[in-house]
Amino acid sequence: MQNLFSSEVIDPEKLSFDKFREEVLKDYQIACESREASLLGRKEVLTGKAKFGIFGDGKEVPQVAMAKFFKPGDFYAGYYRDQTLAFATGAATVEEFSPSCTPIPMSHTIHIAPADR
Numbered sequence: 001m002q003n004l005f006s007s008e009v010i011d012p013e014k015l016s017f018d019k020f021r022e023e024v025l026k027d028y029q030i031a032c033e034s035r036e037a038s039l040l041g042r043k044e045v046l047t048g049k050a051k052f053g054i055f056g057d058g059k060e061v062p063q064v065a066m067a068k069f070f071k072p073g074d075f076y077a078g079y080y081r082d083q084t085l086a087f088a089t090g091a092a093t094v095e096e097f098s099p100s101c102t103p104i105p106m107s108h109t110i111h112i113a114p115a116d117r
Contacts, residue, residue, distance in 0.1 A: 031060035034084040037094045056081040
């Protein structure tokens with residue numbers, strides 16, 4: 001399976017201000033999109049468009065940070081509140097997490113291909 005993670009660990013000494021700003025804004029966008037997905041999902045449940053939903057709002061920042069430390073060869077078994085981690089790693093999109101769409105099986109496991117040795 002291909003490497004789904006786009007974020008890479010950057011050496012702090014080589015990190016320019018512009019690159020830092022770009023990374024922070026990208027992380028902020030992921031966190032905001034995840035929060036909006038949670039709010040929209042909750043709205044769909046409360047209005048009767050979806051039968052049930054548990055969302056990951058309130059856990060965006062730690063999950064975006066955790067996504068930066070995954071390396072090739074690591075395993076991740078999705079948890080129902082890990083939507084931000086799935087968005088940050090590219091394992092899922094906001095559309096896939098919408099309650100009105102076909103649900104992702106809870107047994108969905110992602111394997112990051114091992115690095116070349």
